[in-house]
Amino acid sequence: MTTTYALLLRGINVSGHRKVPMAELRSLIEGLGHTAVRTYLQSGNAVFTTEGDEDEGEEHLTRQLEQAIEEHFGFRVDCLVRDAGYLAAVAEACPFPAEELEGKQLHVTYYSAPVGPEAFADLDPASFLPEEFRLGDRALYLYAPEGLGRSKLGEALHKPSRNKGVIATSRNWNTVAKLVEMTRD
Template sequence: MADQRYVALLRGINVGGKNPVPMAELRELFGELGHDDVRTHIQSGNVLFSTGTARDSLEDDIEAALEERYGTRLVVVVRSLRQLRSVVRSAPDGFGDRPDEFHSDAVFLKSPLTAAKAMKVVQTREGVDEAWPGTGVIYFQRLSAARTKSRMSKIVGTPEYALMTIRSWSTTTKLLELLEADA
């Protein structure tokens, strides 16, 4: 199998001093797992890499290695270049186009969680929040001026949240740009 380019999205590291993971160590760990061309983007757990490993085992393999190394179970969502390109291209019309007015996020879903199931726990407040289901993602946008009234934080206490990781739209599009440049 030819190497493919992927991004691993780790949830819950380097946030508010919790689960500190140096990016150099993270790159080293991915190399030890046999992945190539490993690079990270910002401190919140975005790892770009190439591998010939089958896609269906990547998330579990990376999660197990992280737990062994750091003693904490971390959620990992992996998307191929093709999948991330589809997430960006399939966004609702105008999504992320007005960053001064709206905070726009991609809520990435780990299987077996589907967008249909995730949408059942995503609450919106009229005039503040909007959410749209996608393939393996929920697009969530909230009015910046009223973000303290947003209901996005309501998903955190749900069982479904254990299978989600959130990236800002600007980070999501930057990750795609980096993957495409590397391909």
């Protein structure tokens, strides 16, 4: 059975630190036996296909890729692997009018595990308006009209203490849509 996945790396190629060249990442993924490997942007997005059974799903691939990246590049990188169906479902479930917004105004934070509303119970949503967020399936949708860089809500949502033990990585809507497209090809 062939399955298409996206690999989302967290915190690489930022300000010259933790450099992971995309050509090397593609070669690394291919060296693990995966096929149709493509990358998108320098921020750590890859799409690949793999042969395998249900036991070798997202968690197995995440561990495999994290270990290979650490061995090859010499530092640990948190990774999330999500299959094509999940990526499409997250995009389709978006509670905001994505087609009416600029890509920089809408973001999805993908989580390694479900995160419930209790993680955000201390936030007063009204104090951040017009910014808003909604929870999804191992995902959080953030509407930030001025972009993530100026978002007070984004800053509050992504405090390291908020989701202890859960890996989180965010992508703007342009990247979300592109990864869905790439996993359909």
